[in-house]
Amino acid sequence: MTYQLETAAHPETLRRVAIDPVSRVEGHGKVTILLDDQNKVHQVRLHIVEFRGFEKFIQGRPYWEVPVMVQRLCGICPVSHHLAASKALDVIVGARKLTATAEKMRRLMHYGQMLQSHALHFFHLCSPDLLFGFDSDVTKRNIVGVAMAHPETAKRGVLLRRFGQEVIRVTAGKRVHGTGAIPGGVNKALTIAERDELLKDIYHIVQWSRDAVQLIQKVHTQDPGLYNSFGIFRSNFMSIVGNNGDLDFYHGTLRARDDNGKIIFDHVDYQQYNQYIEEEVRPWSYMKFPYFKSIGKEHGWYKVGPLARVQNCCQISTPFAEHERKEFVDYAGGSPMHAPLAYHWTRMIEMLHAAEVIKELLHDDDLLGSDLMVQGERQSEGVGVIEAPRGTLFHHYRVDENDLVTMANLIVSTTNNNQAMNEAIRHVARRYLHGHEVTEGLLNHIEVAIRAFDPCLSCATHALGKMPLEVELVDPEGRIVHSLSRS
Amino acid sequence: MSHTFTLDGKVVPFVDGQTIIQAASAAGIFIPHLCYHPEFKPHGSCKLCTVKVNGRHTASCTMRAAPGMVVESETEEINAERRALTQMLFVEGNHFCPSCEKSGNCQLQATAYHLGMMSAHYDHFFPNRAVDASHPDFLLDFNRCILCSLCVRASRDVDGKNVFALSGRGIKTHLIVNAKSGQLADTDFTLDDKAAQVCPVGVILKKRQGFAVPIGERKYDKAPISETAETTEGR
Numbered sequence: 001m002t003y004q005l006e007t008a009a010h011p012e013t014l015r016r017v018a019i020d021p022v023s024r025v026e027g028h029g030k031v032t033i034l035l036d037d038q039n040k041v042h043q044v045r046l047h048i049v050e051f052r053g054f055e056k057f058i059q060g061r062p063y064w065e066v067p068v069m070v071q072r073l074c075g076i077c078p079v080s081h082h083l084a085a086s087k088a089l090d091v092i093v094g095a096r097k098l099t100a101t102a103e104k105m106r107r108l109m110h111y112g113q114m115l116q117s118h119a120l121h122f123f124h125l126c127s128p129d130l131l132f133g134f135d136s137d138v139t140k141r142n143i144v145g146v147a148m149a150h151p152e153t154a155k156r157g158v159l160l161r162r163f164g165q166e167v168i169r170v171t172a173g174k175r176v177h178g179t180g181a182i183p184g185g186v187n188k189a190l191t192i193a194e195r196d197e198l199l200k201d202i203y204h205i206v207q208w209s210r211d212a213v214q215l216i217q218k219v220h221t222q223d224p225g226l227y228n229s230f231g232i233f234r235s236n237f238m239s240i241v242g243n244n245g246d247l248d249f250y251h252g253t254l255r256a257r258d259d260n261g262k263i264i265f266d267h268v269d270y271q272q273y274n275q276y277i278e279e280e281v282r283p284w285s286y287m288k289f290p291y292f293k294s295i296g297k298e299h300g301w302y303k304v305g306p307l308a309r310v311q312n313c314c315q316i317s318t319p320f321a322e323h324e325r326k327e328f329v330d331y332a333g334g335s336p337m338h339a340p341l342a343y344h345w346t347r348m349i350e351m352l353h354a355a356e357v358i359k360e361l362l363h364d365d366d367l368l369g370s371d372l373m374v375q376g377e378r379q380s381e382g383v384g385v386i387e388a389p390r391g392t393l394f395h396h397y398r399v400d401e402n403d404l405v406t407m408a409n410l411i412v413s414t415t416n417n418n419q420a421m422n423e424a425i426r427h428v429a430r431r432y433l434h435g436h437e438v439t440e441g442l443l444n445h446i447e448v449a450i451r452a453f454d455p456c457l458s459c460a461t462h463a464l465g466k467m468p469l470e471v472e473l474v475d476p477e478g479r480i481v482h483s484l485s486r487s
Numbered sequence: 488m489s490h491t492f493t494l495d496g497k498v499v500p501f502v503d504g505q506t507i508i509q510a511a512s513a514a515g516i517f518i519p520h521l522c523y524h525p526e527f528k529p530h531g532s533c534k535l536c537t538v539k540v541n542g543r544h545t546a547s548c549t550m551r552a553a554p555g556m557v558v559e560s561e562t563e564e565i566n567a568e569r570r571a572l573t574q575m576l577f578v579e580g581n582h583f584c585p586s587c588e589k590s591g592n593c594q595l596q597a598t599a600y601h602l603g604m605m606s607a608h609y610d611h612f613f614p615n616r617a618v619d620a621s622h623p624d625f626l627l628d629f630n631r632c633i634l635c636s637l638c639v640r641a642s643r644d645v646d647g648k649n650v651f652a653l654s655g656r657g658i659k660t661h662l663i664v665n666a667k668s669g670q671l672a673d674t675d676f677t678l679d680d681k682a683a684q685v686c687p688v689g690v691i692l693k694k695r696q697g698f699a700v701p702i703g704e705r706k707y708d709k710a711p712i713s714e715t716a717e718t719t720e721g722r
Contacts, residue, residue, distance in 0.1 A: 061618070062618075062626055064696070065697060068585075072585055173701050174702055188701040188704075404618065
């Protein structure tokens with residue numbers, strides 16, 4: 001847990017190689033690598049070059065608008081933002097416990113999203129690397145290449161995603177950027193026709209998800225030398241866990257473990273998240289660096305997402321996914337697995353769990369109920385936390401007596417993984433690039449490490465007014481005429 | 488006494504005193520409009536209802552029908568002009584449909600769809616307008632005002648309160664609240680006011696409603712504005 005390779009001692013003497021943009025990830029980011037004459041690596045950074053500003057421009061807006069507005073952070077997992085904001089605003093409107101119909105509709109929406117997002121990531125974005133090799137022919141290393149060589153796999157990827165999006169459509173009104181969750185509940189229940197339509201497909205969706213776990217397990221275990229060590233670093237990890245320590249994507253309490261699996265904190269009500277987590281700003285990225293307050297900046301950073309969740313929970317409530325979790329834990333050998341490529345394996349276990357939960361929910365008549373809303377004593381502040389596909393997502397709002405938002409703080413899943421991703425690519429750079437002639441295939445190794453985390457870079461750069469910025473006015477000869485900086 | 492005129496080749500009956508848009512509405516023919524409302528005196532300001540009468544442009548909400556008139560409405564030329572006017576309304580204010588709770592129930596949005604508006608075309612003004620959230624039951628979001636004056640007319644002519652007014656001239660015209668503080672909380676505006684019901688866009692909003700109506704159940708989800716009875720019979 002160090003910051004080695006973050007900042008070179010004399011960058012002006014080094015050669016700069018950039019991967020810009022990083023491909024097959026959500027959003028826009030770039031990697032810069034500084035090399036000396038012998039191709040030795042001195043600095044590696046994942047930069048997030050997008051700039052959003054949602055935390056600022058929802059200030060002054062009515063609170064009931066927020067769940068619909070903030071989901072525009074993302075086109076891949078807008079449901080996460082929609083629900084995290086709704087959960088925070090449930091607290092504001094005093095709806096501490098939703099009706100059974102409302103909570104199950106939200107769960108169905110969320111698990112539909114987990115399914116579609118994980119399918120998108122695995123089949124569309126990562127399967128080219130995993131099926132063809134990291135430095136295989138670049139012209140075939142894409143989803144079209146997968147469709148040509150493995151048509152059934154590609155087709156299932158498309159249909160799994162489509163099913164997840166259908167679940168979102170019937171719960172939120174649209175496949176992308178719907179309106180289903182509102183502060184205090186939901187605006188619709190499921191109709192019998194909608195339920196029956198989903199029931200037609202859910203059984204083979206579960207089976208395909210089981211097959212996907214088998215596929216990635218086979219890929220991983222066939223090449224342990226690569227998959228158990230590629231980009232590896234040890235870190236703390238965190239997620240919410242449900243009752244009895246179950247894997248739960250929608251609701252629970254915060255649990256964090258150190259790199260050996262020892263509990264750092266547990267049963268933490270996420271309304272108090274800011275007593276446990278702090279965010280650091282660094283001048284070279286628009287993405288902040290969170291860490292556990294109790295441990296400090298240098299050693300307190302952590303990872304989130306499937307690899308953290310599957311190893312943080314005590315069990316999974318659905319049988320097929322629980323069986324696969326045990327297989328994974330056995331393979332890891334009783335201590336936490338830290339290999340970034342194991343994210344893929346755990347992501348598919350989660351996809352299977354999502355499919356199984358959807359199946360259970362579709363047999364629950366509460367989804368057809370009519371009691372959609374609750375309200376209680378109005379509060380001025382609320383926090384909503386959810387396990388998004390990419391990890392733990394925090395939404396925190398304050399609302400004034402006129403119902404306008406006065407403060408918003410979002411800690412997005414990918415932000416939680418910021419230091420972890422940087423550590424992974426530094427490890428890969430040391431292992432594969434150090435002292436070698438740089439090629440496209442070698443640079444793709446860096447991207448493979450980033451992709452393992454399934455980063456959503458557009459979501460992660462939401463802050464405005466907090467970043468240390470430097471603006472330079474340069475004349476045609478390259479001389480700095482004027483500069484401004486804010487730190 | 489009953490007469491007729493032709494509208495896009497169809498024979499439309501009317502009685503003395505009816506305007507073109509009133510006669511067209513009664514005959515089930517839609518003419519796009521924003522500031523016109525059948526319950527109020529016409530204002531003639533938005534110009535969306537412009538038609539050609541015997542070859543000359545005129546607002547159909549203010550022009551009385553006359554026997555034998557030849558009226559053109561659904562032509563490419565006129566709809567292109569209406570589209571341009573609608574685009575100007577979009578860029579003059581801050582109309583962010585994706586996060587607007589009026590989306591799906593908004594006459595401006597529905598009109599834009601009807602006219603096939605694919606983009607704002609013009610540069611956005613991005614005006615800096617405040618939100619008035621002072622009233623316990625209502626929110627005023629001036630960002631979306633299209634200056635139709637329906638709230639002004641409703642408050643003055645039906646409610647007898649004069650809560651709203653248009654102030655300024657030309658491009659600086661803007662909606663204000665008639666109170667010393669300029670705040671809605673300092674007026675006698677109430678839930679049952681007609682002015683609370685007539686806003687065609689998302690300016691006058693009942694608080695804490697938000698997105699309570701699901702997608703699919705909103706007014707213009709069910710039928711386009713040209714087929715929505717309320718467009719001719721009042722909202």
